[in-house]
Amino acid sequence: MRVSKVLSMAKNWSHHYSNFPESYIKRATEQIYWKNPKGPQYKPNAVIKRKKFKYEEDRPWTAKFQELNAAGKQHAKDWIEPIQDWSFFRGDRVEILVGKDKGKQGIVSMIVTERNWVFVEGLNCNIERVDNRKEDIAHVYVQKEAPLLVTNQVAIVDPSDLKPTPIEWRYTEEGEKVRVSTRTGRIIPIPATNEETRDYKTRRAYIEQPKDTVSAEVDKITFEPKLCTFEMDLMEKYGIKEDRVPPKSYWY
Amino acid sequence: MFYNKLLSKIFNACSGNSGLKSASLRNTSAKYISTTARRDDLNEFFDIKENWGVPEVKSGRGWTKDDLRIKSNEDLHKLWYILLKERNMLLTMEEEAKEQVKLFPSPERLDKVRDSMKNLEDVVRERNKAYHLLETGKDGERPVEKYINPFGMNATKRLYEYPLPKHMNKKWLENHVPYKENNKDIQQFQLKLGENTFMYKKRKRTRDFNHVIGLLNRFPNMDMEALKGQYPDVDIEKAKRSRKYKGWD
Amino acid sequence: MLPRNLIFVRNISTTIPKCGKKNFRKFQLFNKRGSRLFKQQQAKDPEPDLFHNRGVREIGYKDGNKYVVVPEKIPELIVPNLSDCKLKPYVSYRAPDIQQDEFTAQDLFDVVYAPKIVADFKENKLNADGSPIEPSIYEKLTPAEAELKARQTGTDLFCSRDDVV
Numbered sequence: 001m002r003v004s005k006v007l008s009m010a011k012n013w014s015h016h017y018s019n020f021p022e023s024y025i026k027r028a029t030e031q032i033y034w035k036n037p038k039g040p041q042y043k044p045n046a047v048i049k050r051k052k053f054k055y056e057e058d059r060p061w062t063a064k065f066q067e068l069n070a071a072g073k074q075h076a077k078d079w080i081e082p083i084q085d086w087s088f089f090r091g092d093r094v095e096i097l098v099g100k101d102k103g104k105q106g107i108v109s110m111i112v113t114e115r116n117w118v119f120v121e122g123l124n125c126n127i128e129r130v131d132n133r134k135e136d137i138a139h140v141y142v143q144k145e146a147p148l149l150v151t152n153q154v155a156i157v158d159p160s161d162l163k164p165t166p167i168e169w170r171y172t173e174e175g176e177k178v179r180v181s182t183r184t185g186r187i188i189p190i191p192a193t194n195e196e197t198r199d200y201k202t203r204r205a206y207i208e209q210p211k212d213t214v215s216a217e218v219d220k221i222t223f224e225p226k227l228c229t230f231e232m233d234l235m236e237k238y239g240i241k242e243d244r245v246p247p248k249s250y251w252y
Numbered sequence: 253m254f255y256n257k258l259l260s261k262i263f264n265a266c267s268g269n270s271g272l273k274s275a276s277l278r279n280t281s282a283k284y285i286s287t288t289a290r291r292d293d294l295n296e297f298f299d300i301k302e303n304w305g306v307p308e309v310k311s312g313r314g315w316t317k318d319d320l321r322i323k324s325n326e327d328l329h330k331l332w333y334i335l336l337k338e339r340n341m342l343l344t345m346e347e348e349a350k351e352q353v354k355l356f357p358s359p360e361r362l363d364k365v366r367d368s369m370k371n372l373e374d375v376v377r378e379r380n381k382a383y384h385l386l387e388t389g390k391d392g393e394r395p396v397e398k399y400i401n402p403f404g405m406n407a408t409k410r411l412y413e414y415p416l417p418k419h420m421n422k423k424w425l426e427n428h429v430p431y432k433e434n435n436k437d438i439q440q441f442q443l444k445l446g447e448n449t450f451m452y453k454k455r456k457r458t459r460d461f462n463h464v465i466g467l468l469n470r471f472p473n474m475d476m477e478a479l480k481g482q483y484p485d486v487d488i489e490k491a492k493r494s495r496k497y498k499g500w501d
Numbered sequence: 502m503l504p505r506n507l508i509f510v511r512n513i514s515t516t517i518p519k520c521g522k523k524n525f526r527k528f529q530l531f532n533k534r535g536s537r538l539f540k541q542q543q544a545k546d547p548e549p550d551l552f553h554n555r556g557v558r559e560i561g562y563k564d565g566n567k568y569v570v571v572p573e574k575i576p577e578l579i580v581p582n583l584s585d586c587k588l589k590p591y592v593s594y595r596a597p598d599i600q601q602d603e604f605t606a607q608d609l610f611d612v613v614y615a616p617k618i619v620a621d622f623k624e625n626k627l628n629a630d631g632s633p634i635e636p637s638i639y640e641k642l643t644p645a646e647a648e649l650k651a652r653q654t655g656t657d658l659f660c661s662r663d664d665v666v
């Protein structure tokens with residue numbers, strides 16, 4: 001897919017990996033406590049729902065997110081810096097600028113655009129204790145990556161000299177929007193691993209399911225424009241003849 | 253007024269089979285010989301047994317409008333019924349999972365199918381609109397009119413088809429009383445409604461203004477263009493002159 | 502300490518008990534809903550607004566005590582033969598992204614009318630005002646006829662605002 005098309009859709013990159021349709025994500029996130037029943041009502045738009053959500057590393061359709069945003073729970077406001085163009089993708093090589101892993105380079109494993117967060121694989125970790133309910137088994141310590149802010153805690157690495165660099169979005173001669181390192185001027189392409197989703201590693205490697213239409217069938221152009229409506233065309237095809245003339249009617 | 257359905261928009265898949273059904277209600281004297289094997293299998297309402305009790309069922313993406321625009325009317329007609337059967341199957345499985353208090357695997361399939369059906373309907377409407385606009389100048393859909401409702405508010409209504417003209421339709425005239433501007437109750441209501449909308453907008457303005465001050469305090473090196481894009485109605489220079497602003501600019 | 506459900510304590514309420522739904526105006530008392538008295542009253546003197554067809558449309562009208570069926574109102578579903586259709590409910594991700602713009606009246610004109618107009622112009626078969634000397638079937642079609650042909654199919658009409666009453 002061309003990069004310019006990708007960016008013009010103003011995609012929420014947090015949800016890209018899941019490959020879920022937007023309507024499903026919206027349905028899974030929203031918590032409607034009361035909605036008008038169907039039918040004529042004196043006030044048709046009454047909807048009581050949760051307006052503010054707390055976004056952490058868990059996705060909106062997960063149980064942990066639902067628990068965090070349970071009915072009645074209130075959280076302190078998260079201040080999120082507005083960013084024009086989102087520039088960090090899965091598989092990008094980045095250098096950490098703060099914390100105990102300062103100076104180390106790693107690969108981005110997860111993105112949370114709602115909080116301007118990026119999780120780098122294996123770096124900037126905290127050791128968390130997972131308590132076991134069964135007392136005879138010892139507690140387990142788990143290394144969990146802590147999030148890093150995209151604005152000032154992480155920088156993209158220039159592939160030509162492997163050093164961190166600020167970047168800009170610019171247009172090529174062909175009209176494609178690309179990331180350019182402001183220090184060296186080199187184009188930093190979006191990594192191929194960004195294409196990966198839950199359903200496939202690359203689109204070509206997707207395993208087709210029994211209910212999927214094959215590519216050859218999708219590509220076929222069968223439409224022939226004719227001077228008739230959809231229904232008129234079908235009536236012709238199925239040989240349904242209709243001679244009755246509707247009487248004069250008035251619309252008001 | 254006749255509303256015969258050519259495209260089925262209701263959820264009851266008529267017997268759910270793939271037998272050919274022509275307009276049989278009128279030509280009752282004709283005999284029909286079926287050339288396809290009848291498959292009256294109500295099990296098509298359910299998923300295949302391999303998918304019962306699994307945590308996930310994989311599926312492709314839904315149909316986009318671009319995919320559907322290249323298909324013929326016949327293909328679209330068939331695809332509608334294929335999608336309808338899939339939707340009915342998914343709804344049945346979802347309801348059954350609710351009753352048995354079990355996980356319904358991959359609920360996003362419903363949204364994919366729903367979006368595909370919506371896109372299909374939009375493509376059909378496009379084609380019909382093109383014919384009507386070219387030939388008649390109107391879009392051939394049910395007309396919609398803006399009017400002022402009895403509360404004095406701007407509203408939209410769908411028009412109905414009648415055999416009599418408006419001035420002759422006594423029953424309609426009795427039920428539809430035009431809006432009177434000099435009604436005191438309506439005037440008072442409009443005043444209060446105006447107050448409500450004004451206060452809502454004012455509070456939103458103040459909320460956004462204070463939020464921008466908060467952002468300016470916490471993020472000194474913020475991208476001003478991005479901020480302007482998100483809050484176009486906030487005067488950033490005015491926000492910097494506010495007492496709550498802790499910066500130096 | 503006994504479990505909570507076994508401790509017998511008397512409670513005096515000092516506030517108005519708030520139990521159950523309060524939004525009575527949004528109750529829809531259709532058909533089988535409501536108290537016994539309400540249903541008896543409805544049987545004697547039915548409220549026309551409270552009768553619910555459950556989404557099914559009327560297939561006729563009531564003429565005094567008789568119900569007259571109008572055949573045109575009975576819905577006819579045209580279901581195609583799906584046995585030889587290769588299209589499925591979902592699309593494989595391997596399929597390439599198709600870009601196809603909206604099909605407008607201009608596009609239809611370019612396909613149906615434009616070639617003949619160009620041919621007529623080249624052969625000087627157009628009148629002074631631009632109308633063709635030998636009009637085709639399509640060029641003879643009037644707006645009223647076109648509208649009639651479309652309505653004769655007898656299908657439901659789409660509406661841009663189905664959410665509104």
